[in-house]
Amino acid sequence: MPAFTIVTTSATHGSDAVEVSTLSDDFTNDSEALGYSRRMAEEMVGMAHQLSLDFDFSTVGLYDGDLIDEDIDPSHTAFLGAWVxxxxxxxxxxxxxxxxxETGPEAT
Structure with a gap:
């Protein structure tokens, strides 16, 4: 089974703290990994509503491969996309x- 890495980044208005967590797991295919990351994103939104938190910058990023020991960000070649x-x-x-x-005419 192919491995995928999911990186969750969460920050809220009024706080300088950012929480980042990374997990890597095997999935049947990229569709299953995408569905799993979507459920994680929906759970984060649900928890924010329960706690009355306003998002500042929060994402659930999806990467192709087991990259748990690598320094990864959206510029990494294995980056597939993110739930914003x-x-x-x-x-x-x-x-x-x-x-x-990032590179289009609206980028500064």
């Missing part, structure tokens, strides 16, 4: 779309 969280819920942004946004 806000008060409305979670929406998936693919790696290509995210990278285009």
């Amino acid at each position: 969280l806000d008060e409305e819920g979670a929406s998936f942004v693919g790696a290509d779309e995210l990278r285009e946004g």
